[in-house]
Amino acid sequence: MQEVAIAPKFKLWMAAIKPPMYTVAVIPISVGTAVAFSETQRFDLGIYLTFLGSAILIIAWLNLSNDVFDADTGIDKNKAHSVVNLTGNQSLVFWISNVFLALGVLGVVAIATQQKDPTLIGIILLCCALGYTYQGPPFRLGYQGLGELICFITFGPLAIAAAYYSQAQTFSTLGLAVGTLIGISTSIILFCSHFHQVKDDLAAGKRSPIVRLGTARGANVLGWATASLYLLTLTWVGLGVFSPWTLLVFASLPFAIQLVRHVQRYHDQPERVSNCKFFAVNLQFVSGVLFAISFTLPGLL
Numbered sequence: 301m302q303e304v305a306i307a308p309k310f311k312l313w314m315a316a317i318k319p320p321m322y323t324v325a326v327i328p329i330s331v332g333t334a335v336a337f338s339e340t341q342r343f344d345l346g347i348y349l350t351f352l353g354s355a356i357l358i359i360a361w362l363n364l365s366n367d368v369f370d371a372d373t374g375i376d377k378n379k380a381h382s383v384v385n386l387t388g389n390q391s392l393v394f395w396i397s398n399v400f401l402a403l404g405v406l407g408v409v410a411i412a413t414q415q416k417d418p419t420l421i422g423i424i425l426l427c428c429a430l431g432y433t434y435q436g437p438p439f440r441l442g443y444q445g446l447g448e449l450i451c452f453i454t455f456g457p458l459a460i461a462a463a464y465y466s467q468a469q470t471f472s473t474l475g476l477a478v479g480t481l482i483g484i485s486t487s488i489i490l491f492c493s494h495f496h497q498v499k500d501d502l503a504a505g506k507r508s509p510i511v512r513l514g515t516a517r518g519a520n521v522l523g524w525a526t527a528s529l530y531l532l533t534l535t536w537v538g539l540g541v542f543s544p545w546t547l548l549v550f551a552s553l554p555f556a557i558q559l560v561r562h563v564q565r566y567h568d569q570p571e572r573v574s575n576c577k578f579f580a581v582n583l584q585f586v587s588g589v590l591f592a593i594s595f596t597l598p599g600l601l
């Protein structure tokens with residue numbers, strides 16, 4: 301899609317940095333920490349803040365390196381807000397991304413050193429390796445349409461397990477159940493990011509889920525995926541895995557309805573649907589905050 305070439309540089313840089321996207325780091329760390337608190341009544345603020353900073357740095361690496369690797373395939377040739385296109389210096393962006401990754405991993409190493417336990421390092425290195433396979437040569441699994449699966453695994457069960465382990469130094473079946481929901485809500489963001497990119501993805505040989513399904517069926521899949529957040533929550537509550545407090549998440553329904561309606565209406569209009577991933581960001585953030593509250597409040601009352 302041809303970007304508006306006259307957009308002020310600041311607007312392009314904000315689109316490149318995409319601050320709202322960093323909810324994908326904030327929510328898993330916060331929700332996993334809240335679940336650990338609900339089960340252990342333990343909360344280490346220093347570990348939480350260190351891990352949060354590391355997660356944000358790792359997501360910065362992810363996005364900068366995504367622009368670097370996409371520049372090699374030409375898929376971003378019409379993406380004015382690619383950092384590589386904005387700077388004209390792919391090598392510089394690559395090395396800056398590596399600095400962010402190193403600093404992010406360093407924070408995780410600091411936590412693991414304090415705990416005298418390398419487990420957390422292993423989980424995060426696995427997440428980063430899977431994230432690399434999404435976009436990095438020779439894998440580029442995102443071009444095969446496997447991004448949403450990788451996203452679900454890494455931002456869901458693995459990220460929640462990592463956050464839980466950082467606080468409790470053990471794992472939890474409740475954390476696994478919560479991870480499925482955070483994985484779905486985060487994968488919905490990625491799924492929505494493809495709707496306006498069908499033409500460029502096809503030209504670059506990227507068979508995203510929307511290229512494979514078409515935008516109309518993709519919009520229907522989005523509806524079911526979004527509904528599954530609430531249906532799964534009801535199921536976990538019904539099975540006694542979640543406390544009834546987690547029904548708080550239904551307060552995020554307006555954001556889910558806004559997302560689904562927007563995509564149902566504009567799925568085949570790239571210019572109108574291009575912002576839908578930020579509606580998905582809103583849903584992931586609000587539902588994530590509500591889950592974090594629902595796991596924290598009972599222990600405080």
Ligand SMILES: C/C(=C\COP(=O)(O)OP(=O)(O)O)CCC[C@H](C)CCC[C@H](C)CCCC(C)C
Binds near residue numbers: 376447448
């Ligand atoms: C960069 C990602 C998606 C955007 O890709 P795309 O090229 O379609 O976007 P543009 O159109 O903007 O170019 C992220 C995709 C996520 C990936 C599948 C999994 C990443 C895993 C993380 C490294 C896990 C971090 C876990 C924890 C530290 C929070």
Ligand SMILES: O=C(O)C1=CC(=O)c2ccccc2C1=O
Binds near residue numbers: 318486493
């Ligand atoms: O730029 C994007 O579209 C995304 C960036 C990103 O870091 C991310 C992380 C997790 C799920 C989706 C996404 C994006 O869509």
